[in-house]
Amino acid sequence: MADERSLSRRKFIGYAWVGAAAVVIGELIAGTLAFLWPKKKGSRGEQILIAGKAGDFKAGEVRYFRKERVYVQRLEEGFIAFSAVCTHLRCIVNWNEVKKTFECPCHGAKFNRKGEVLEGPPPRPLDLLKLQVVEEKLVVDFKTPVERKKFEPSQILKG
Numbered sequence: 425m426a427d428e429r430s431l432s433r434r435k436f437i438g439y440a441w442v443g444a445a446a447v448v449i450g451e452l453i454a455g456t457l458a459f460l461w462p463k464k465k466g467s468r469g470e471q472i473l474i475a476g477k478a479g480d481f482k483a484g485e486v487r488y489f490r491k492e493r494v495y496v497q498r499l500e501e502g503f504i505a506f507s508a509v510c511t512h513l514r515c516i517v518n519w520n521e522v523k524k525t526f527e528c529p530c531h532g533a534k535f536n537r538k539g540e541v542l543e544g545p546p547p548r549p550l551d552l553l554k555l556q557v558v559e560e561k562l563v564v565d566f567k568t569p570v571e572r573k574k575f576e577p578s579q580i581l582k583g
């Protein structure tokens with residue numbers, strides 16, 4: 425009787441080990457597949473911001489998209505989008521509506537409306553973001569910021 429009980433206990437422990445190993449192997453396979461499998465839905469959408477209808481932007485309007493850390497503006501010449509991340513030590517710059525400047529709270533940098541450094545330690549303008557109009561809407565690619573040395577008219581999307 426004791427041997428039967430002992431055997432069943434051994435079998436139980438053996439099954440438990442096999443079960444645990446199957447769970448671990450299954451998780452490894454699922455994790456590997458999830459890592460290797462290309463994301464079909466949303467992979468592009470996650471890096472694109474729809475900033476609204478181009479025609480709805482008022483002259484001089486500045487819109488901030490907090491989640492994406494993006495500024496989109498309508499200047500006299502057209503539209504421009506850039507990252508709100510300061511090019512000094514990556515603080516988030518704020519728009520000062522009165523002074524019409526972007527200001528960094530960390531070390532006092534100021535940027536003009538085109539993202540150029542007016543004062544402070546940043547080594548370059550705010551990083552430019554690709555902007556295009558798709559079906560009348562402004563679409564910003566905010567995951568691929570472009571470093572620039574200075575503002576150039578070609579950085580404006582005419583509109």
Ligand code: FES
Pocket residue numbers: 510511512513514515528529530531532533544545546
């Ligand atoms: S992080 Fe913006 S000025 Fe230093």
